[in-house]
Amino acid sequence: MWAIIKKEVKTYFLSPIGYVFIGIFLLAFSISFNLELGYSNGIIDFQNVFVYIFTYLPTILVFAFLIPMITMRAFSEERKNGTEQLLLTSPVSITKIVLAKFISAFVMVIIAVLFTLIYMGIICYFGTPDIPAALVTLLGFALLCMAYTAFGIFASSLTENQIIAAMISIVTFVITWVLPEFIASGSDFSLINMFYKFTTGQIDIAYTITYLAFTVLCLILTITVMQRRKSAR
């Protein structure tokens, strides 16, 4: 399993995808950071500025389009190039293969999220931010990304076309994002709405479990798809 993770992460950086992914995310984060400072009319709320940036639309929206960029190739590319034959005939079990693919994509997301600590450093230099609240926000964001990454991996196992895999992820993300606007009970299904709770500085156990359960569900679905394809291939 470790071999696959190592190779996957390495491959992200051997192609432009890894750099583009981190670069665009940091660009969007910087724009949000700049906007936040601009709105404050000179009186900067150093205590909460880091948390606010995460609630900005560009940060979230960019991630909605960026995570599929990382996950879309996980299984689709292997299937298209025929390398899945090498992978699936190796002694590594399907469960481990799926986990390895998920972990390597999530490692990329975590690397990007860790880069935001630079901004935290800048804020710390000029003021005293609410560090616990900032860390809880980061945790919530990581959980949101984890759930979304797992769904992206699942989408990638469904098709050999990377673009279709990415579209499935983006459309699902956008639907769960705008659902509360149309249906009142939609907020219960909105992964983003759950994240907003974390920006208040509280670790919501129920939502944490929901994120974890959603992740596990997506991974189990991926394993099932891979197993089923073995007999239908």
Add this chain to the structure above:
Amino acid sequence: MIEVKNVTKKYGSFTAVENISFDVKDGEIVGLLGPNGAGKSTTMNMITGFIEASEGNIIVNGYDISKKPGKAKKQIGYMPEGVPSYQELTTKEFVKYMAELKSVDKKTRKEEIENVIKQTGLEEVENKLIKNLSRGYKQRVSMAGALVGNPDVLILDEPTVGLDPKQILEIRNLIKELGKKHTIILSSHILSEVSQICERVVIINKGKIVAIDTPENLETKTQNKNVIYVTVEDKNEKMLSIKDKIKNMQEMEYVKDNEDGTKQYKIVSNGDIDLRKTLFDILPKEDITIFELKKAEVSLEDAFMKLIDDRQEKNINKKEKQKIEKNKNNKHNEQEKIGNKKEQDPNSSDENAEEKEKTKQEEGGKE
């Protein structure tokens, strides 16, 4: 050892492989032969555990591929058709990745990777990206991926496709060399290659096994024992007339004119009778000079075509017989029905005749 027992693979109503059984002994090289779409790759994919058989068992070195896939797969080195590999990796990185996937011991891993690279002749390109390699090298990289970890069983799907003659020879020699220590199954379109490398051949057609035997036996079995080719100088054009003078000759057929003025004929005798001696005796008496006299040789190609054609003919005959029987049954049933009707209602035919007459009259009235 590989045991394939009553294996069937179905896709909905389509049966890709139907109830095939064969085994490959330790250290044996077996070739899978068959036309495109015969089920060779499907069979190989089932042995490697890439796809699951609908029915039957596949046992690799004592491990059932569906019950203990991890252990069974560890015994196998697989080189898939079309040699897929990770284009963005270098040769060495790819072989290393395959070694790690197969959990090759860390202590011996480095040494083993170097050995495999040397064995497959990849030293020159070990630090080159796979995407920049020629087809021949890509083939070797894929072979190296299969070899690393020293698996007991090697499964090679079309290992020499797309190679130049020199590379083909090198790969064939490598396979022969590997056959001394490994159990190998390979598939190929090139029949001469199979007859050179393999100890046994499994011929598959339309998902069914047509024959399993050594290449030599297959050639002998399908050989036409009673066909002779004779090249003669026949100035007086007497050749065709000697047919009546030789007792057991069934057929004589002119084949071709040669540049040196000689002619070739094909002679078929009755049963297994060898007419060579008789021809040597009789032809000179008729003033015909023999330049060459040989029995028809059957290559593996001929054997393969014959086996496949025989099978198709049998199938066609079977279907035709079924059709004829069906038609007979239908006719029989119809006759029975008519007979029954007549028995039930003897006047019905008269009534029918009356009705027909009525309609005729009505039609006439209209006109």
